[in-house]
Amino acid sequence: MSMGSLSDDDMFDNMSDKDISENDSEVDLYDDADGFDIIVSEKDRRKAWEVDFRPHSEADIKKSQDKQIQEICDLLGQNKENSAILLRHFRWDKDRLIEKYMEDSERVNRQAGIIESEEAAPHIRKVTGFMCDICCDDEDVDTYAMLCDHRFCVGCYSQYLTSKIRTEGESQKIQCPGDKCRAAVDERTVRLLVDNSTYDRYITLLNRTYVDGNILLRWCPAPECEYAVECAIGPKQLDHIVPTVVCTCRNRFCFGCGLPDHQPSICRLVKLWIKKCEDDSETANWISAHTKECPKCNSTIEKNGGCNHMTCRKCKNEFCWICMGSWSEHGQNYYNCNRFEEKSGVDARDAQTKSRASLERYLHYYNRFANHEQSAKLDRELYKRTEKKMLQLQTTSDLSWVECQFLSSGVDILCEARQTLKWTYAFAFYLARDNVTELFENNQRDLEMAVEQLSELCEKPIEQADISALKQQILDKTAYVGSRREVLLKDTAAGLQEERWTYIV
Ligand SMILES: [Zn+2]
Ligand SMILES: [Zn+2]
Ligand SMILES: [Zn+2]
Ligand SMILES: [Zn+2]
């Protein structure tokens, strides 16, 4: 992976503000009608947890290579093909290439597989008395040789290159087919000898190698997507920031590890968490069940929406789907559902008690992690059903299409916030318990409460009579959830920067 030092202007222009500690968003505080502090950030400023990034098409990537190749042409007086071979040999580390080339150009050329010659670039031609060493054909055929003068018939040469490219997926390391010859096959030779689609494949492979070897670039992991994203966050910074990027195809992923967006948990912990969940998948399987029993009357309850505030049809008991505790304990002042209480006073000296306690702790976090993932799915499914109703509304009421978008944007924010919440649990699992953890959990609690309230609103049956009241409630709550999410992400971003937390790993 190491690429040496590529400076910005080598790559693409205008990537600004690499320093993530600068340029924090300005924050204004004012009172909302609900009495909550609403935090509004300036829209066009980058937020504390965001990073600069730029998606690039394959054509862009090719262009940026061409630009660097041209620079080497001008500087070293080599032709384009050789400059490309040299740059690739030095993995695009221009400074090192120039330094070594100045020291001993002959040696550099030899190592890179470049034949020094005064002759003009080779062409396909017929040679009298020629016999091809590969197919032993001595008919009057077209032949080709690079400057190393290993000559073969065009059919064999082309077949050799095509198989290197198509079968072996090789691009920048293809060498002359001559026995023990280390001359590098250049782009011009490939273009002369293979068909168009193989040549395109060759260029794609060159691009791929270029991106894979460049720490400033990463391919978008979405299937079929051919964009790469450029971002200046290196592997060493990943304990201090979560570099979420968005591709042109709208796929949102982590530049650090390539996984789907996992704000606010850092890559290292995400990796550990995923491994842990895989190892313990059987223990945790029962959690993702769609049905549970009412804690009071034991009748079966099915969950068909994202909202975790459950009401038993039979006994009307209101309880929390996650902890199965009474819902009355989930009000503003007592909400404690997100926090794991270590049982005090329990003698945890023997191994069995200890392992049970650690399992219980894991299940607390896993339960909530899995639940938000599942709830987001259910929120979306429920919305799809409601959408039909919304369409009806547009024909029967005065509401326009634009006005009917409040539910759709509410569900979008809801799912985004659940995604964030989900990863706060993976993060919290690895936090040592201290005062700063408590602050994190307070932010988590506030976001979670807001999310459950919005989820409940979005599940309300839509009746034409009170639609405008519901609309206002959903709009307000959507804004509130958005601001709570910002508070949490901003604070975590600051915490990561200042190494606020101790991890238990
Ligand atoms: Zn041949
Ligand atoms: Zn050769
Ligand atoms: Zn993409
Ligand atoms: Zn990551």
Ligand SMILES: [Zn+2]
């Ligand atoms: Zn019941």
Ligand SMILES: [Zn+2]
């Ligand atoms: Zn609960």
